[in-house]
Amino acid sequence: MADLMSHHRSTTTTDIFGDPLDSKPLWFKPNSFLQPNFNPESYISDLRTFVPFENLRSELQSHLSSLKLELIELINRDYDDFVSLSTKLVDIESSISRMRAPLTDLRDKILLFRDSVEGSLLGLQNGLRKRGEAENVREVLELLLDTFHVVSKVEKLIKELPSVPTDWSNGEVNSTENSSLSNGNSLQHAENETSVRETQSMLLERIASEMNRLKFYIAHAQNFPFIENMEKRIQSASLLLDASLGHCFVNGLEHRDASVIYNCLRAYAAIDNTTGAEEIFRTTILSPLVQQIIPHGSSQTVVGAAVDDLEEDYKQLLQHIDKHCKYLLEISSTANSGLHVFDFLANSILKEVLMAIQRGKPGAFSSGRPTEFLRNYKSSLSFLAVLEGYCPSRSSIMKFRSAAVYMEFMKQWNLGVYFSLRFQEIAGSLDSALTATSLSPAQESQSTQRNPRDLTLKQSIALLESLRSCWREDVLIISSSDKFLRLSLQLFSRYSTWLSSGLDARKSAKSGSSPGSDWAISAVPEDFIYVMHDIDSLITELEGNYLDHVFQQLGSCPSEVQDLIKHSIVQGGKVLNDVVPRIMETMTESLVEKSKEDLRQLKGITATYRMTNKPLPVRHSPYVSGVLRPLKVFLEGDRAKTYLSAECRKHLLQRASEEITGSYYEQAAELVNVARKTESSLQKIRQGAQRRAGANADVLNNNISNSDKICMQLFLDIQEYGCNLAALGVDAASIETYRALWQCVAPPDRQSAINF
Incomplete structure (x- = not known):
């Protein structure tokens, strides 16, 4: 069989020309089939773009045949091993059974171990869950206990407040009893009073800190019956704190006690009640001062624009602000004090000023009187600029400008x-x-x-x-x-x-x-x-x-x-x-129209020489001197000399001269054309009559025609017209229509050059 295959290969590997039959084209690469990422569909789609499907199929079939031949060769070469392969595969099932037994045993053990681990994990998770629930219950219990202790502590501290004689400065009895004491005793009394105020402010700050703590606890322990039962106690304590803190803050403002004010502001900040402090300062300190400057009520209302002027009011307000408010603004802007949350500048000072103007001088915002409105608006901007000077930083200025009161104040000025x-x-x-x-x-x-x-x-x-x-x-x-x-x-x-x-x-x-x-x-x-x-x-x-x-x-x-x-x-x-070119054009048209009135007299030249025996003219017509007179009078007038520039005068003169000359040419050319046509017609009629009568035509040919007389008159006229143009400073020969007019009426011996 091997001999047969070798004989088959020897007879089929070459063609009649001696070339090998298994030579492959360049596009066919068998090594591509051996690549791990070989994809038949993409391989065929790539080749079909430039290889016909029939060629590809035949080449693949040829390659398949060669592979089968190689397989047969391999089998023939290792035939003994191929035959013994089947004998070595005997009793393969028993071998598989022996290997399966230990694997099955191992799988069972693993399943038992996994069940055990899952049971232990479930127990641990249950224990952790119970432990977490216990922790939560413990935390809630501790939170409730802390809340109870804080409420009790706040109530206890509040009970200590009445024992502090905060109203010594207002007590008339004490002042009456101590009126006979010496100055030393009075000084000692004032020092004691200051110490008491400071002590009370420190105590209020402490209470406020505890109240802040209490709010934190309540926020994390809502919807608990225990907290709901304590709600009345908490509200009562909060009201007492607000009343005592307000009284202490007012007392500190009246005595300008910086320590008391500082402690009270920290207390207000602790309970997040900045609005309360700003309102107390506005109503107790600012309102009486502003009321004196800008009174409101029926008795103070006066009708008139002068009453609504704000400039003087702003000056007085700024003086009072510098005297009575500056100290509080400095305290609230203390670095690292935490008092930056207060905005007395906007919510107290500007708010009170705005309310006073709205009630006492509502006409100041009225834009119906623009002059007074603008004066008040600019005064208000200057007032706001001075207030911004109290801001310690750029960020505080931006905060002041973004305040609701500031925006409301600016909305009052209807600039639209x-x-x-x-x-x-x-x-x-x-x-x-x-x-x-x-x-x-x-x-x-x-x-x-x-x-x-x-x-x-x-x-x-x-x-x-x-x-x-x-x-x-x-x-x-x-x-x-x-x-x-x-x-x-x-x-x-x-x-x-x-x-x-x-x-x-x-x-x-x-x-x-x-x-x-x-x-x-x-x-x-x-x-x-x-x-x-x-x-x-x-x-x-x-x-x-x-x-x-x-x-x-x-x-x-x-x-x-x-x-x-x-x-x-x-x-x-x-x-x-x-618009200037159009004005120049309008002036030019007006001047040209006036000149055309004199040019209409050209028609009289025809009537002068038609059917008459007048000799050739020797001087120009009278109308010529009037053609450029409107232009000359215009340019030599006082207005033109005073207000027209030399360039405009020159441009207008040139433009008007060209248009007047153009109109002159049109009328003169039409006049000459009609005259010559008429003369030609009359000449033909006369010649016909004379032939019939037997007269001598040579006599008539020697006479000067009417059209020649008209052309001569026009020639004399345009010579004078050219002189008038030159007198105005215009070169007539530079005007195209003038040259055409000269060629139209000039004698044959004068047409070569323009001179006059």
Whole structure:
């Protein structure tokens, strides 16, 4: 059989060309089948992307055949071992039975041991659970016992309080009996009284500490009948402590005993009753002082704005605060004392001041009188700034500002209503000025004596005054500066819209199209000089003094904000500057329209030379001197010389000259064209008649035609017109329409060069 297989391999390993038949393609790698993580599906999917399925299948079948051949070769090579393998597997079941017996015995022992361990573990867990329950019961019992002991201790300490004569300072009997004693005895009495107050305050602090302990116990032992039965005793002790502590604190405040006050504050902090101490200080110390400064009631109510002024009241309040409250604020801000939980500044001082103003001077918060409102608001901010000076740290300042009373105090100042009133006041004054039906020059009779940079129109003056009003000391509120900046930009826009709507109405010649637009319809070109001058002056003022004043008011703003403000205001000036080209165009159109009235006389040239025997003209027409007269009068007027810059004058002159010349060319070209067509028609009619009559046509050809006379007259006119342009400073030859006009009417021998 081995010989047969070797013969089979020798006959099938090569093809007719001598190449081996078992050569594999590069993409087929049999070693991939031997890898531990070989996956047939992923292997086939990867190969199918670039190998056809038929090729892959044939290659795998070929590989399978080669593997079978190798298996046969291995069996043939080790045939003896292969045959003896079956004989060695005899009686395998008995061997397995012998090995199973000890394993089964071992498993049974392990199961018994696990049951034993589980039973022991269950017993331990039950014991631990009972032990935990006992511990809990013990802790509850100890907690109840501690609670009982603390309650008893508090009651015992409270019973000792009446034995301390805390009201010696208020006892009239003692003062009467001791009136005959010497000064030494009085001094000794005062020292004893101080010692008694301090002793009582120390005792109250101790009681408060125990009460704090008691609250802790009660919080952890709620819903127990024992605690519920003691609730009345606890409440009674708490009420007695509050009453005694309040009396001792008042006594310490009246005598300014720092030790007593310190002990009482620590007691209040211990029982978490800071509100009680703040209210006692407000009602006993502050309320009488504030009542003297800001009285309230029907007898003190007086109607009038002056009564609602708070500036003087704040000055007196600050004096009393510094004299009567500073010591308590210093005690409560002592470092490492634990008294930072008190906020006498907000909950006592500011609260009492707010209540006094609300009851005694409610009109101080009224924004219906903007001037008085702003004065009181700024005085209040200064008052709060002084109060913040008593705060020892930045965190305490933030705590003061976040207090509910502080926020309530700031809510009283309705800045939104105040700004609305100022908005109506400032914007209304400008709107009133802009609704006028005509431009209103300011002191027009004295305009020649005014500063050239001064504004000339009342509308422009109203705009500048409104802009300045937004940033006046008695108008601006720093916290609303963004609104006033927006109002300033709205004023720019309103003035710009007023100019644009007027120019639109003038161009469309529609009166009353929008409120305040009639001024431009009735305005003469000289009036627009004022408008251009005022725009230039406004832009200069905005980018100079006005912007400096705004930065002076907002000096505390960061540079980034100032840059944005500057950009906004400059942009507002740019909006005004964008209207200047339209104003120049309007003035130019008005001047051109006036010049066109004289150009209409061109039509008379045709009537002068048609069907007449007049000779060739030798001088220009009279109308020529009037064509540029409106432009000349405008430029040589006092307003143009005073308020128009040289650049604007030059631009307007050039633009108006080009448009007038363009209109001149259109009318002259039309006139020449009609004349030549008419002349040609008449010539044909005459020639036909003469041929029929047998006349000599050569005689007529020697005569000068009417169209030549008209062209000569126009040529003389444009020469004079060019001289007039030169007198104004305009080179006529540089105007394209003038060159076209010259080519249209000039004789053939004069068309090569323009000279006059």
